[in-house]
Amino acid sequence: MPFNPNTFFVDEAGLPWGLSLDEAAAQLAGRDWWEPYGGWPNLRGACRSVYGLPATACNLRAPASHKPILQVSYELAPPPKHSGPQAVAPNYWVEPLTQLLGPPEHVQKYPGAKHPGSVGYTARWTSGPLQVSLSVFGGIREDEPGGPAAAGLFLDYLDLVALAGPFVEAARVQSAALAAVAGQVMQRQTFTTQREQYPFYLDDYDRKAPAPDAEVRYQAARALYREGLYDTPALLADQLSAQQVLLWAVPGQDTWAVSRKWDTVLLAPSAAPRLELVTLRPARGSGSVMLYVSDLNLSDDYGSPVLAELATAIERATGLTINQYEDYDC
DSSP: OOOTTEEEETTEEEETTTTHHHHHHTTTTTTOOOOSSSSSSSEEEOOOTTTTTTEEEEEOOOSTTTTTTEEEEEEEOOTOOOOSSSSOEEEEEEEEHHHHHHHHHHEEOOOOOHHHHHHEEEEHHHHHHHOOOOEEEEEEEOOOOTSSSEEEEEEEEHHHHHHHHHHHHHHHHHHHHHHHGGGGOOOEEEESEEEEEEEOOOOOOTOSSSOOTTHHHHHHHHHHHHHEEEEHHHHHHTTTTTTTEEEETTSSSSSSSEEOSOOOOOOOOOOOOOEEEEEEOOOOOOEEEEEETTTTEEEEETTTTTTHHHHHHHHHHHOOOOEEEEEEEE
């Protein structure tokens, strides 16, 4: 099977990057999918091969079912004549992948990894917008639903800007609409936390300095990774410190907004957003309080009542219910 960085495969079916998870499910109709993993929405099922390598399973993942697939992974089968629980030599996969992609740009070995749940070898290639990673397990994983697996192959689409256009534009339009009415806000409450809050963060871990297009990439990542996270209107942002959170009624709408200095989410009574107040009691860590308001994540010191007060104010303003949980900071 030839390598094309603009296409990923589920057996013989070639699918273009940019396809949403819902669209992929429609194109792959008739396949049996297993129970999905936690985390991002995903399609997970049996797969016989990828790039000529025997496989047992594939997993297509996207930040939301209506958003583009950003990662496809495959569980790779051990060689046909392999026996026993021991790890497979990495060259079984590295050699054919090198023929497709050239020499790996990064290799890491972990000599102490002797358990199937561990990883003993990793290699990484980049081809255009695609990062290809190989992880060789420390032993054979016998109990996988597709059959014994000896390694994993991961395809990550890195050019978020190329895929995010419609979502960035939708966020820009909504942000502009909020900015247009910010000067008319009449109902508002400000809450000051002990901790500083932070904007949505894109971890460019492979870059030693900000990229020239960092703001464009930030907007693309936020639009893809977060649902309904908009720019806080400058008029309001200028009045907020990094420790302050604003609850305000959107003029002309039956909607409330929650804003930190950089990001804003909208709460309509008809919506069903994630609303959770989580208290982590001190254990190994010092404890904390976290409030999840849709995709706006806020945190404060353990013992501070501020986020609980904000949660109560949100409930009173919107009629929505905040679910409360307690655990230990382990």
